[in-house]
Amino acid sequence: MKAHSAASRIRAVLLKEVIQMRRDRLTFAMIIGIPILQLVLFGYAINTDPKNLPTGVVMADPGPVARSIVAGMQTSGYFLIERGHTEAEARAGLTAGTLAFVVTVPAGFHSDLVxxxxxxxxxxxxxxxxxxxxxxIAALPEIVNRAIAASTQGPMSAANGAGAVRPEIIVHRHYNPERITAYNIVPGLIGTILTMTATLMTALALTREIERGTIENLLAMPLRPIEIMIGKIVPYIGLGFLQVGVILIAAYLLFSVPMEGSLTLLLSAVLLFIAANVTLGYTFSTLARSQLQAMQMTFFFFLPSILLSGFMFPFRGMPVWAQAIGQVLPLTHFLRAVRGVMLKGNDMFQTLPHLWPVTLFLLVIGTIALMRFRRTLD
Amino acid sequence: MNTNGETIIDVRGLTKRFGDKTAVDDVDLTVAKGEIVGFLGPNGSGKTTTIRLICGLLRPDGGEGTCLGHDIVREAEAIKRQVGYMTQRFSLYEDLTIRENLEFVARLYALPNVRQSVDETVEGLGLKSRQHQLAGTLSGGWKQRLALAACIMHKPRLLLLDEPTAGVDPKARREFWDEIHHLAEDGLTVLVSTHYMDEAERCHRVVYIAYGTIVARGTAEEIIESSGLGTFVVAGSGAAAAARALNGMPGVEQVAAFGQDIHVVGSHGPSLAESVHAVAERYPIHVAPGETTLEDVFIRLMSEAQVNENGR
Incomplete structure (x- = not known):
């Protein structure tokens, strides 16, 4: 009987939230719109295959093979060759950002090849x-090989025995030794979008009741804090899954992001992560006095989540203190879990190490929310 | 008053402070079963705070007591299950329909048959045809009826109404009070705060609170009688001029216009009579002894309390 009435009370709050959510058209449209918008913006801004990158060529040995290589680079479409740079000019261009590449053919290139x-x-x-x-960069070796093959077949074939020799291409990546691939971004987007919307939505859950004065009625009725919390959180977990569905389908259709691992495992990780975020939002809700405050708290949390989780910048590249903060954020662990499952096909045992910190976060935050919840209007 | 001796509210020394302001100061209150008790007092006198303390919405800083036999601090949960609390401001959900609001409340109290309870309530309200209308679109009077219906759905034993009829037209108010009396006849106990004197007179008993302290209690007649106030009614073409002359004269405490008449009120009979008759000789008016009203008493209580408060 007791369990029955508790269930009935949770159901009451839950259904009420669902109705209010459905009726709030603008917010609902935002919930579905944000993932699509972000995905398209990020997805196409990422443009994984940009062409015509300005390239300076420093030609210390203007031999036929070197010329052939440069011509090959030009025709590949990736490089927009700008000739006549001195080494100093080229390097300055790279620093200023007017050049994306500097190709240096050292003196004695041709004779070495021969x-x-x-x-x-x-x-x-x-x-x-x-x-x-x-x-x-990935296209370079092939371009060079073809250029050499072409020049060795010509009448000016420098050395018949040189066909087996391959020039070595040494790539120096300046300014950012790590690489983030487009595939990394889409799973990351799931995390950031959920961090923002799920947290924000529930952060408004209680403060809205306070601002509208409905909290007085709510508190005057026989509801336990945990019942209000469950009733208010569960609908937003559902909403989070709706967002994940939108992102996954769009990611697959628009960017063919692979799904190497188990979908069930991915969704389990998603469930845990959404639960952590909505609970956090609810905790904000118990701390804030107004919707504005709740919103500010959410953004205060959102920023480090984006910057320190490894979504924006490589985690290992961050200083120790920043990594320490990052370790606390659920997004950090979720990103690892999701990238692992989606891109590397990790199984449950490989994923679990990334999930328990999220679980811990959820439990701690949930406890704070229940402790902080004001049963009275004091 | 059909009390059978059972005490529904019994609190002593109730005190509540907000910062350094004492909103409720050492309030004792007893309400018996089936009573309709009117809770009166000026704005900010602590009516709402007292009601919230009784139903567990606020934690008292001092004092103790029971409501429906449960301790108001430790057993708030049990109290909430048996109390219907109608807030001063409409606090159901404006973005839910009438029916959805009632369903929400019915489920919250875990009523055994939600659909049936809601059907009955909607029909009782006469809102069957409008049950799918958003509550926010209702007029003030309808909102108030909906709020009342929502807080008696779970058949509470005690009804706490915080200025339920503020901003509601007279007919709706009349009907509202008829409903309250019906409920009280069935054994429901009601504590209702109000500013309206006619409503106070419809209560079995009245409690008057000012600056967090109860300054008068009893039936309307008892309160008027114990106030010791006397009243003269001044009428005639010179009434307005006479009123100005009377202001500040010995024994004259209140001068108020009621239509064409002027009510002159004072607590010291002889000096009041002397002043009134002196003025009557100078102006074309006639003077007759009048009935002191509850309002006269409350205005006096209010100014007295103000003097005490300022003197502290």
Whole structure:
């Protein structure tokens, strides 16, 4: 009987929230719209295959093979060759950002090649925007091979024995040694979108009642704090799954992001992560006095989540103190779990180490929420 | 008053402070079963706070007591199950329909048959055809009826009404009070705060609170009698001029216009009579002894309390 009435009370709050959620058209549209918008913006801003990157060529040995390589780079479409730079000019261009690459063909390149030694071509890349340079760099070896093959077949074939020799391409990535791939971003988007919307929605859950004065009625009725919490959190977990569904389908259709691991495992991780975020939002709700305050708290949490979780910047590149903060954030662990499952096909045992910190976070935050909940209007 | 001796509210020394302001100061209150008790007092006198203390919405800083036999501090949960509390401001959900609001309340009290209870309530309200209308679109009078219906759905034993009829037209108010009396006849106990004197007169008993302290209690007649106030009614073409002359004269405490008449009130009979008759000789008016009203008493209580408060 007691359990029955508790269930009835939770149901009351839950259904009420669902109705209010459905009736709040603008918010509902935002919930569905934000993932699509972000995905499209991020997705196309990422443009994994940019062409015509300005490239400076420092030609210390204007031999036929070197010329052939440069011509090959031009025709590949990735490189927009700008000739006539001195080494100093080229390097300045790279620093200023007017050049994305500097290709240096060292003196003696041709003669080394003819002698059967592996000469070096040095490619310096502005990797501060690593996704921009990645594909162009990846295409380089093939371009060079074709150029050499073409020049050795010609009548001016420098050395018949040189066909087996491959020049060595040395790539220096400047400014950002790590690379973030587009695939990394889409799973990351699931995390950030959930962090923002799930937390924000529930952060408003209680403060809205306070601002509208309905909290007085709510508290005057025989509800336990845990019942209010469950009733208010569960609908938003459902909403979170709706968002994840939208993101996953759009990610698959628009960007063919692979799904290497088990979908069930992914959704379990998602469930845990949404639960952690809505609970956090609810905790904010118990601390804040107004919807504005709740919103500010959410953004205060959202910023480090984006910056320190490894979504925006590589986690290992951060200073120790920033990593320490990052370790506390559920998004950090969720990103690892989701990237692992989606991109590497990790199984449950490989994923669990990333899930228990989220669980711990959920339990601690949930306890704080229940302790902080004001049963009275004091 | 059909009390059978059972005490529904019994609190002593109730005190509540907000910062350094004492909103409720050492309040004792006893309400018996089936009573309708009117809770009166000026704005900010502590009526709402007292009601919230009784139903467990606020934690008292001092004092103790029981409501429906349960301790108001430790057993708030049990009290909430048996109390219907109608807030001063409409606090159901404006973005839910009438029916959805009632369903919400019915489920919260874990009523055995939600659909049936809601059907009955909607029909009792006469809102069957409008049950799918958003509560926010209702007029003040209807909101008030809906709020009352919502807080008696679970058949509470005690009804706490905080200025339930503020901003409601006279007919709706009349009907509201008829309903309250019906409920009280069935054994429901009611504590209702109000500003309206006619409503106070419809209560079995009245408690008057000012600056957090109860300054008068009893039936309307008892309160008027114990106040010791006397009243003269001044009428005639010179009434307005006479009123100005009377202001500040010995024994004259209140001068108020009621239509064409002026009510002159004072607590010291002889000096009041002397002043009134002196003025009557100078102006074309006639003077007759009048009935002291509850309002006269309350205005006096209010100014007295103000003097005490300022003197502290």
């Amino acid at each position: 002698r059967g030694q592996s000469p070096e071509i040095i490619v310096e890349a502005d990797a501060s925007d690593p996704t921009a340079s990645a594909n162009a």
